[in-house]
Amino acid sequence: MTSTTNRPARPRSLGDHTWRDQAVCQSTEYNPVDPEIFFPDPDETDKITEAKALCGQCPVRRVCLDAALEAGDADGIRGGLTEEERGPLHEKIAHRLDYSRVNDTIAGRDIHLTKAERRAVIRAAYRHGVTEQRLAWLLKITEEHAQKRYRELRRALRNRDLNQPETATASSEAGIERLGRDDFGTAA
Template identity: 45%
Template sequence: MRHITTHDAPATGLRGIADTSWHTRGACHGMDVEDADAVFFPLPRDHEAIAEAKELCGWCPVRSDCLNYALENVLKEGIWGGLTEAERRPWHDGLPQRLDYRRVIAFFQGRDVHLTEAERQAVVDHAYVRGWRPDRLAVGLQISRKHARDLLRQAANKVLDRDRRQGAPRPKKKRQKTAPAAGRPVTTKPGTRQPVSRQAASPSTPASFGKAA
Protein backbone atom coordinates (compact mmCIF):
# COMPACT_ATOMS: atom_id res chain seq x y z
CA MET A 1 0.00 0.00 0.00
CA ARG A 2 1.38 3.38 -0.95
CA HIS A 3 1.48 5.84 1.94
CA ILE A 4 0.72 9.49 1.26
CA THR A 5 3.37 11.64 2.89
CA THR A 6 2.49 14.93 1.17
CA HIS A 7 -1.11 15.25 2.34
CA ASP A 8 -0.50 18.87 3.38
CA ALA A 9 0.70 19.93 -0.07
CA PRO A 10 -1.90 21.90 -2.04
CA ALA A 11 -3.48 19.90 -4.86
CA THR A 12 -3.68 22.51 -7.60
CA GLY A 13 -5.25 22.26 -11.03
CA LEU A 14 -8.21 20.17 -9.88
CA ARG A 15 -11.80 21.18 -10.47
CA GLY A 16 -14.41 20.56 -7.82
CA ILE A 17 -17.52 18.60 -8.74
CA ALA A 18 -19.81 21.61 -8.41
CA ASP A 19 -17.29 24.08 -9.89
CA THR A 20 -18.44 25.38 -13.29
CA SER A 21 -16.55 28.67 -13.17
CA TRP A 22 -14.27 27.44 -15.95
CA HIS A 23 -17.13 27.93 -18.43
CA THR A 24 -16.63 31.69 -18.42
CA ARG A 25 -12.94 31.32 -19.33
CA GLY A 26 -13.58 29.07 -22.32
CA ALA A 27 -12.88 30.15 -25.88
CA CYS A 28 -16.46 29.28 -26.78
CA HIS A 29 -17.95 31.49 -24.06
CA GLY A 30 -20.31 34.08 -25.48
CA MET A 31 -21.04 32.24 -28.72
CA ASP A 32 -24.58 32.12 -30.00
CA VAL A 33 -26.34 28.97 -28.82
CA GLU A 34 -27.26 27.82 -32.32
CA ASP A 35 -23.76 28.50 -33.64
CA ALA A 36 -22.19 26.62 -30.72
CA ASP A 37 -24.47 23.64 -31.30
CA ALA A 38 -23.57 23.57 -35.00
CA VAL A 39 -19.83 23.75 -34.26
CA PHE A 40 -19.47 21.51 -31.22
CA PHE A 41 -22.25 19.03 -32.02
CA PRO A 42 -21.71 18.51 -35.75
CA LEU A 43 -22.81 15.64 -37.92
CA PRO A 44 -20.31 12.76 -38.12
CA ARG A 45 -19.19 13.74 -41.65
CA ASP A 46 -19.24 17.51 -41.19
CA HIS A 47 -15.46 17.84 -41.35
CA GLU A 48 -15.57 21.62 -41.71
CA ALA A 49 -17.43 22.09 -38.41
CA ILE A 50 -15.18 19.54 -36.67
CA ALA A 51 -12.07 21.40 -37.86
CA GLU A 52 -13.49 24.71 -36.64
CA ALA A 53 -14.25 23.25 -33.21
CA LYS A 54 -10.76 21.75 -32.91
CA GLU A 55 -9.23 25.10 -33.87
CA LEU A 56 -11.14 26.87 -31.09
CA CYS A 57 -10.24 24.18 -28.56
CA GLY A 58 -6.59 24.32 -29.59
CA TRP A 59 -5.97 27.66 -27.87
CA CYS A 60 -8.65 27.38 -25.16
CA PRO A 61 -7.17 27.94 -21.65
CA VAL A 62 -9.60 25.50 -19.99
CA ARG A 63 -9.33 22.67 -22.48
CA SER A 64 -8.36 20.09 -19.84
CA ASP A 65 -11.23 21.15 -17.56
CA CYS A 66 -13.64 20.79 -20.46
CA LEU A 67 -12.36 17.30 -21.25
CA ASN A 68 -12.50 16.16 -17.62
CA TYR A 69 -16.01 17.55 -17.28
CA ALA A 70 -17.17 15.44 -20.23
CA LEU A 71 -15.43 12.32 -18.93
CA GLU A 72 -16.65 12.63 -15.35
CA ASN A 73 -20.24 13.28 -16.42
CA VAL A 74 -20.19 10.61 -19.16
CA LEU A 75 -20.94 13.07 -21.96
CA LYS A 76 -20.33 10.96 -25.05
CA GLU A 77 -21.84 13.30 -27.64
CA GLY A 78 -20.27 16.38 -29.15
CA ILE A 79 -16.74 17.77 -29.07
CA TRP A 80 -15.29 18.39 -25.62
CA GLY A 81 -11.72 19.40 -24.91
CA GLY A 82 -10.89 19.25 -28.60
CA LEU A 83 -11.78 15.56 -28.92
CA THR A 84 -14.62 14.02 -30.87
CA GLU A 85 -16.85 11.21 -29.63
CA ALA A 86 -14.67 8.52 -31.22
CA GLU A 87 -11.47 10.11 -29.90
CA ARG A 88 -12.84 10.25 -26.34
CA ARG A 89 -14.07 6.65 -26.30
CA PRO A 90 -10.77 5.17 -24.99
CA TRP A 91 -10.72 7.85 -22.30
CA HIS A 92 -14.24 6.92 -21.19
CA ASP A 93 -13.34 3.23 -21.10
CA GLY A 94 -10.18 3.78 -19.06
CA LEU A 95 -11.60 6.34 -16.64
CA PRO A 96 -12.56 3.86 -13.84
CA GLN A 97 -8.90 2.73 -13.62
CA ARG A 98 -7.52 6.27 -13.33
CA LEU A 99 -5.47 6.68 -10.14
CA ASP A 100 -4.49 10.30 -9.64
CA TYR A 101 -3.01 10.74 -6.16
CA ARG A 102 -3.53 14.49 -6.43
CA ARG A 103 -7.24 13.80 -6.16
CA VAL A 104 -6.73 11.46 -3.19
CA ILE A 105 -4.71 14.19 -1.45
CA ALA A 106 -7.40 16.75 -2.29
CA PHE A 107 -10.03 14.51 -0.69
CA PHE A 108 -8.12 14.42 2.61
CA GLN A 109 -7.83 18.20 2.38
CA GLY A 110 -11.62 18.37 2.42
CA ARG A 111 -12.14 19.22 -1.25
CA ASP A 112 -15.10 17.83 -3.17
CA VAL A 113 -13.37 16.40 -6.24
CA HIS A 114 -14.40 13.65 -8.61
CA LEU A 115 -12.99 10.23 -7.69
CA THR A 116 -12.84 7.15 -9.87
CA GLU A 117 -13.29 3.65 -8.49
CA ALA A 118 -9.52 3.23 -8.14
CA GLU A 119 -9.18 6.59 -6.40
CA ARG A 120 -12.04 5.82 -4.01
CA GLN A 121 -10.35 2.54 -3.09
CA ALA A 122 -7.12 4.42 -2.39
CA VAL A 123 -9.07 6.79 -0.15
CA VAL A 124 -10.54 3.86 1.82
CA ASP A 125 -7.12 2.20 2.23
CA HIS A 126 -5.48 5.36 3.53
CA ALA A 127 -8.47 6.18 5.72
CA TYR A 128 -7.98 2.81 7.43
CA VAL A 129 -4.25 3.48 7.88
CA ARG A 130 -5.05 6.87 9.40
CA GLY A 131 -7.50 5.30 11.83
CA TRP A 132 -10.66 6.89 10.47
CA ARG A 133 -13.96 5.86 11.99
CA PRO A 134 -16.85 4.71 9.75
CA ASP A 135 -18.82 7.87 10.52
CA ARG A 136 -16.07 10.12 9.18
CA LEU A 137 -15.54 8.06 6.04
CA ALA A 138 -19.29 7.93 5.41
CA VAL A 139 -19.50 11.72 5.44
CA GLY A 140 -16.48 12.13 3.17
CA LEU A 141 -17.63 9.63 0.53
CA GLN A 142 -21.34 10.40 1.02
CA ILE A 143 -22.25 6.79 1.72
CA SER A 144 -24.03 5.01 4.54
CA ARG A 145 -22.27 4.21 7.80
CA LYS A 146 -22.75 0.47 7.22
CA HIS A 147 -21.16 0.72 3.79
CA ALA A 148 -18.24 2.68 5.23
CA ARG A 149 -17.77 0.07 7.98
CA ASP A 150 -17.70 -2.72 5.40
CA LEU A 151 -15.14 -0.85 3.29
CA LEU A 152 -12.85 -0.31 6.28
CA ARG A 153 -13.18 -3.97 7.22
CA GLN A 154 -12.17 -4.97 3.69
CA ALA A 155 -9.16 -2.64 3.91
CA ALA A 156 -8.15 -4.26 7.21
CA ASN A 157 -8.38 -7.74 5.69
CA LYS A 158 -6.27 -6.57 2.76
CA VAL A 159 -3.52 -5.40 5.12
CA LEU A 160 -3.62 -8.69 7.05
CA ASP A 161 -3.41 -10.72 3.82
CA ARG A 162 -0.47 -8.63 2.63
CA ASP A 163 1.39 -9.09 5.92
CA ARG A 164 0.69 -12.83 5.82
CA ARG A 165 2.10 -13.13 2.30
CA GLN A 166 5.20 -11.17 3.24
CA GLY A 167 5.72 -13.24 6.38
CA ALA A 168 5.31 -10.36 8.80
CA PRO A 169 4.90 -11.70 12.35
CA ARG A 170 1.56 -11.03 13.93
CA PRO A 171 1.57 -9.67 17.47
CA LYS A 172 0.80 -12.38 20.01
CA LYS A 173 -1.31 -11.79 23.06
CA LYS A 174 0.46 -12.45 26.33
CA ARG A 175 -1.28 -14.97 28.53
CA GLN A 176 -1.20 -14.19 32.21
CA LYS A 177 -0.50 -17.04 34.58
CA THR A 178 -3.11 -17.36 37.27
CA ALA A 179 -2.54 -19.06 40.59
CA PRO A 180 -4.68 -22.18 41.17
CA ALA A 181 -7.62 -21.75 43.46
CA ALA A 182 -7.43 -23.10 46.98
CA GLY A 183 -8.39 -26.75 47.21
CA ARG A 184 -7.97 -27.28 43.45
CA PRO A 185 -5.44 -29.94 42.37
CA VAL A 186 -2.48 -28.69 40.34
CA THR A 187 -2.00 -30.47 37.02
CA THR A 188 1.57 -31.33 36.16
CA LYS A 189 3.21 -32.64 33.00
CA PRO A 190 4.08 -36.35 32.83
CA GLY A 191 7.54 -37.16 34.17
CA THR A 192 7.70 -34.20 36.53
CA ARG A 193 7.60 -34.52 40.27
CA GLN A 194 5.03 -32.53 42.11
CA PRO A 195 6.43 -30.80 45.17
CA VAL A 196 5.03 -32.12 48.41
CA SER A 197 4.25 -29.60 51.07
CA ARG A 198 5.36 -30.65 54.52
CA GLN A 199 3.88 -29.33 57.67
CA ALA A 200 6.32 -27.85 60.10
CA ALA A 201 6.79 -30.04 63.15
CA SER A 202 5.39 -28.44 66.25
CA PRO A 203 7.71 -28.45 69.26
CA SER A 204 6.88 -31.38 71.53
CA THR A 205 5.96 -30.55 75.08
CA PRO A 206 8.00 -32.42 77.67
CA ALA A 207 6.08 -35.10 79.56
CA SER A 208 5.33 -34.23 83.16
CA PHE A 209 6.67 -36.68 85.69
CA GLY A 210 4.74 -37.12 88.86
CA LYS A 211 6.23 -37.49 92.31
CA ALA A 212 7.26 -40.93 93.36
CA ALA A 213 4.86 -42.53 95.73
Protein backbone atom coordinates in the same frame (compact mmCIF):
# COMPACT_ATOMS: atom_id res chain seq x y z
CA MET B 1 0.83 3.60 -18.18
CA THR B 2 2.19 7.05 -17.51
CA SER B 3 1.22 10.13 -19.35
CA THR B 4 1.97 13.78 -19.06
CA THR B 5 -1.00 16.07 -19.27
CA ASN B 6 -1.82 19.63 -18.40
CA ARG B 7 -3.82 19.19 -15.26
CA PRO B 8 -5.79 21.98 -13.66
CA ALA B 9 -4.27 23.48 -10.53
CA ARG B 10 -7.09 21.93 -8.50
CA PRO B 11 -9.57 19.28 -9.54
CA ARG B 12 -13.11 20.41 -10.19
CA SER B 13 -15.48 20.01 -7.24
CA LEU B 14 -18.75 18.15 -7.56
CA GLY B 15 -21.33 20.33 -9.24
CA ASP B 16 -18.79 23.05 -10.02
CA HIS B 17 -19.48 24.60 -13.41
CA THR B 18 -17.72 27.92 -12.85
CA TRP B 19 -14.94 26.81 -15.19
CA ARG B 20 -17.35 27.29 -18.08
CA ASP B 21 -17.07 31.07 -17.68
CA GLN B 22 -13.41 30.81 -18.74
CA ALA B 23 -14.09 28.55 -21.74
CA VAL B 24 -13.21 29.91 -25.18
CA CYS B 25 -16.38 28.34 -26.62
CA GLN B 26 -18.63 30.65 -24.57
CA SER B 27 -20.17 33.14 -26.94
CA THR B 28 -19.89 36.77 -25.88
CA GLU B 29 -20.56 40.11 -27.51
CA TYR B 30 -16.90 40.40 -28.48
CA ASN B 31 -16.36 36.71 -29.23
CA PRO B 32 -19.37 35.27 -31.06
CA VAL B 33 -19.09 31.46 -31.23
CA ASP B 34 -21.58 29.26 -33.02
CA PRO B 35 -22.26 26.29 -30.68
CA GLU B 36 -23.16 24.14 -33.68
CA ILE B 37 -19.49 23.78 -34.63
CA PHE B 38 -19.04 21.58 -31.54
CA PHE B 39 -21.66 19.11 -32.79
CA PRO B 40 -20.54 18.33 -36.35
CA ASP B 41 -21.40 15.30 -38.40
CA PRO B 42 -18.44 12.93 -38.81
CA ASP B 43 -17.84 14.10 -42.39
CA GLU B 44 -17.86 17.84 -41.57
CA THR B 45 -14.10 18.14 -41.25
CA ASP B 46 -14.12 21.95 -41.48
CA LYS B 47 -16.32 22.23 -38.39
CA ILE B 48 -14.21 19.66 -36.54
CA THR B 49 -11.01 21.55 -37.38
CA GLU B 50 -12.54 24.87 -36.31
CA ALA B 51 -13.84 23.45 -33.02
CA LYS B 52 -10.51 21.80 -32.22
CA ALA B 53 -8.69 25.05 -32.99
CA LEU B 54 -10.86 26.85 -30.42
CA CYS B 55 -10.31 24.07 -27.90
CA GLY B 56 -6.58 24.34 -28.47
CA GLN B 57 -6.67 27.93 -27.16
CA CYS B 58 -8.89 27.15 -24.18
CA PRO B 59 -7.45 27.52 -20.65
CA VAL B 60 -9.98 25.03 -19.21
CA ARG B 61 -9.73 22.35 -21.90
CA ARG B 62 -8.59 19.66 -19.43
CA VAL B 63 -11.40 20.49 -17.00
CA CYS B 64 -13.88 20.36 -19.89
CA LEU B 65 -12.59 16.93 -20.90
CA ASP B 66 -12.76 15.66 -17.31
CA ALA B 67 -16.32 16.94 -16.96
CA ALA B 68 -17.33 15.23 -20.22
CA LEU B 69 -15.76 11.93 -19.16
CA GLU B 70 -17.15 12.04 -15.63
CA ALA B 71 -20.66 12.88 -16.87
CA GLY B 72 -20.52 10.31 -19.66
CA ASP B 73 -21.10 12.93 -22.36
CA ALA B 74 -20.73 11.11 -25.64
CA ASP B 75 -21.93 13.84 -28.01
CA GLY B 76 -19.97 16.63 -29.65
CA ILE B 77 -16.46 17.90 -29.28
CA ARG B 78 -15.46 18.34 -25.65
CA GLY B 79 -12.01 19.10 -24.28
CA GLY B 80 -10.60 19.18 -27.79
CA LEU B 81 -11.60 15.59 -28.59
CA THR B 82 -14.30 14.21 -30.84
CA GLU B 83 -16.78 11.56 -29.73
CA GLU B 84 -14.65 8.84 -31.32
CA GLU B 85 -11.46 10.10 -29.68
CA ARG B 86 -13.11 10.18 -26.24
CA GLY B 87 -14.49 6.64 -26.62
CA PRO B 88 -11.42 4.81 -25.28
CA LEU B 89 -11.11 7.35 -22.47
CA HIS B 90 -14.71 6.71 -21.42
CA GLU B 91 -13.86 3.03 -21.11
CA LYS B 92 -10.81 3.74 -18.94
CA ILE B 93 -12.28 6.46 -16.70
CA ALA B 94 -13.17 4.03 -13.91
CA HIS B 95 -9.49 3.09 -13.61
CA ARG B 96 -8.11 6.64 -13.51
CA LEU B 97 -5.98 7.21 -10.44
CA ASP B 98 -4.93 10.79 -9.87
CA TYR B 99 -3.37 11.24 -6.44
CA SER B 100 -3.97 15.00 -6.45
CA ARG B 101 -7.69 14.18 -6.52
CA VAL B 102 -7.23 11.65 -3.70
CA ASN B 103 -5.32 14.20 -1.60
CA ASP B 104 -7.93 16.88 -2.23
CA THR B 105 -10.64 14.48 -1.10
CA ILE B 106 -8.75 13.63 2.10
CA ALA B 107 -8.42 17.39 2.68
CA GLY B 108 -12.21 17.67 2.55
CA ARG B 109 -13.01 18.82 -1.01
CA ASP B 110 -15.94 17.28 -2.88
CA ILE B 111 -14.27 15.68 -5.89
CA HIS B 112 -15.86 13.34 -8.42
CA LEU B 113 -13.84 10.17 -7.84
CA THR B 114 -13.36 7.08 -9.97
CA LYS B 115 -13.52 3.60 -8.47
CA ALA B 116 -9.73 3.44 -8.28
CA GLU B 117 -9.55 6.86 -6.62
CA ARG B 118 -12.22 5.86 -4.07
CA ARG B 119 -10.17 2.79 -3.14
CA ALA B 120 -7.08 5.00 -2.80
CA VAL B 121 -8.98 7.43 -0.54
CA ILE B 122 -10.03 4.55 1.72
CA ARG B 123 -6.46 3.24 1.88
CA ALA B 124 -4.98 6.70 2.54
CA ALA B 125 -7.61 7.51 5.16
CA TYR B 126 -6.93 4.23 6.95
CA ARG B 127 -3.16 4.81 6.85
CA HIS B 128 -3.56 8.32 8.29
CA GLY B 129 -5.95 7.23 11.06
CA VAL B 130 -9.01 8.99 9.66
CA THR B 131 -12.09 7.96 11.64
CA GLU B 132 -14.90 5.98 10.06
CA GLN B 133 -17.22 8.93 10.60
CA ARG B 134 -14.87 11.25 8.69
CA LEU B 135 -14.42 8.68 5.91
CA ALA B 136 -18.20 8.41 5.61
CA TRP B 137 -18.43 12.19 5.30
CA LEU B 138 -15.59 12.36 2.74
CA LEU B 139 -17.08 9.68 0.48
CA LYS B 140 -20.73 10.60 1.10
CA ILE B 141 -21.55 7.12 2.39
CA THR B 142 -23.07 5.83 5.62
CA GLU B 143 -20.91 5.14 8.66
CA GLU B 144 -21.82 1.46 8.38
CA HIS B 145 -20.54 1.43 4.82
CA ALA B 146 -17.31 3.16 5.94
CA GLN B 147 -16.89 0.53 8.66
CA LYS B 148 -17.37 -2.19 6.07
CA ARG B 149 -14.75 -0.61 3.78
CA TYR B 150 -12.23 -0.41 6.64
CA ARG B 151 -12.94 -4.05 7.58
CA GLU B 152 -12.38 -5.13 3.97
CA LEU B 153 -9.14 -3.14 3.81
CA ARG B 154 -7.86 -4.58 7.11
CA ARG B 155 -8.66 -8.08 5.84
CA ALA B 156 -6.88 -7.43 2.52
CA LEU B 157 -3.80 -6.04 4.30
CA ARG B 158 -3.73 -8.97 6.73
CA ASN B 159 -4.05 -11.49 3.88
CA ARG B 160 -1.33 -9.72 1.90
CA ASP B 161 1.00 -9.92 4.88
CA LEU B 162 0.19 -13.61 5.39
CA ASN B 163 0.83 -14.43 1.74
CA GLN B 164 4.25 -12.79 1.53
CA PRO B 165 7.02 -15.40 1.28
CA GLU B 166 9.59 -15.66 4.01
CA THR B 167 12.57 -14.25 2.14
CA ALA B 168 14.62 -13.75 5.29
CA THR B 169 14.76 -17.47 6.13
CA ALA B 170 15.33 -18.53 2.55
CA SER B 171 18.18 -16.06 2.06
CA SER B 172 19.83 -16.91 5.36
CA GLU B 173 19.72 -20.59 4.48
CA ALA B 174 21.40 -19.89 1.16
CA GLY B 175 24.08 -17.80 2.90
CA ILE B 176 23.12 -14.64 1.01
CA GLU B 177 22.44 -11.43 2.87
CA ARG B 178 19.32 -9.72 1.58
CA LEU B 179 18.61 -6.09 2.21
CA GLY B 180 15.12 -5.08 3.22
CA ARG B 181 13.26 -1.85 2.75
CA ASP B 182 14.29 -0.63 6.20
CA ASP B 183 17.96 -0.92 5.29
CA PHE B 184 17.69 2.00 2.88
CA GLY B 185 16.35 4.70 5.21
CA THR B 186 13.42 6.98 4.61
CA ALA B 187 14.09 7.63 0.92
CA ALA B 188 13.27 4.05 -0.12
